[in-house]
Amino acid sequence: MTAVESSMEGLPPVIADVPGQEHASAFLARAVQHPRHAYLFTGPEGSGKRLAMRAVAAALLCPDGGCGDCRACRLALGERHSNMLVLEPTGPDILVGRDAGDPNTARWLAGQAYLTPMEPGRKVLVVLQADRLRIEAADVLLKVLEEPPLDTVFVLLSARPDDLPDTIRSRCQEISFPPLSEEFVVESLVREGLDPGRARLACRLAGGNMGRARRLARDDDALAFRDVALEAAATAGQGPPGALAAAEQLTAAAKDFRGRLGEELAAELRPFLDERGKPEEAFRGVVRRLEEQHERRVRRAEREFLDWSLLALAAYWRDLVAASSGGGDDVLINLDRPGALGAERGAVSAVTAAIAMGAVEQARADLADETNLNARLILERLFLRLSSLAGHAV
Ligand SMILES: [Zn+2]
Secondary structure (H helix, E strand, O other), X not given: OXXXXXXXOOOOHHHHOOOOOHHHHHHHHHHOOOOOOEEEEEOOOOOOHHHHHHHHHHHHHOOOOOOOOXXXXXXXXXXXXXXXXXXXXXXXXXXXXXXXXXXXOHHHHHHHHOOOOOOOOOEEEEEOOHHHEOHHHHHHHHHHHHOOOOOEXXXXXXXXXXXXXXXXXXXXXXXXXXXXOHHHHHHHHHHOOOOHHHHHHHHHXXXXXXXXHHHHHHOHHHHXXXXXXXXXXXXXXXXXXXXXXXXXXHHHHHHHXXXXXXXXXXXXHHHXXXXXXXXXXXXXXXXXXXXXXXXXXXXXXXXXXXXXXXXXXXXXXXXXXXXXXXXXXXXXXXXXXXXXXXXXXXXXXXXXXXXXXXXXXXXXXXXXXXXXXXXXXXXXXXXXXXXXXXXXXX
């Protein structure tokens, strides 16, 4: 038995399965014994908050406190238990809603909080990306948190807890999920049968985000966005017309990605459909839920692709900074292509590379702000900036 396994002894099985977060797990195991009304899980994307939320829901809804095997556990771990409701932004924000009948809004969740659960026992009400609650929506939620219904546990998740109103935060017990360590992510991927070198590259490109690292490591096409990004940067290096062409290249690639993803998701639904393309009776609920999820993913697809591409560009410049400050190849993010830096090494000063990296990070932040709808403009601005830096390369 390893040290980690022995420290996991006595934990409900579902909680012991939460990866890489021993500290939070130990805390949660105690919490589910005597749950409070509301918890706030904080930590960056990919640190395991959502897995932990599912485990907590299973522990609270399972007759055996989270065995991991029974029907209640399986449903809760799949976010499909009828006593478990998940509210998440369908657009940029979580809205207050017209009334309790307006699905996926704060009023809907608040209404559900006071209803008798579908099955006897507790209810678990979840808010994903809780920092996206509009002010009016947060007020509605706050009222429920101030007069918590019996046997209802709220779990709020947020990567940006500072954007949450203090009134909400003070009503929740906060549990933090620090980023997973590189060693943990790499070891997990290797245990899943992936090549160690590929796993480390994926982990670094994903900035430690486990889910993203897994996708990058598994899918051979997943690294394509990096090639597109580096190609676009090279085009931008040819001057201002090149910069505009680079923005065009990247937007077109993002649109392609969105199209491919749409087709893939449609193929996933096919087994549940009859010959006329209508859901079979027994699968109607599942199909509706999948369709909603797919719609959201497709809507986010272009932004996501652009974010991956920009992350790859930032990594490229970061590697140049590292290389020109005399770091060895092992400090690189793009571990698989130290040679690709060869020509640029020495040709670009560390200062220039750092400025370029900053410009890319700024563009990522602008894109992440979803109220900012003009992605094309953000990219043009970025590539014009990069092309002007190329003039000072030496
Ligand atoms: Zn169970």
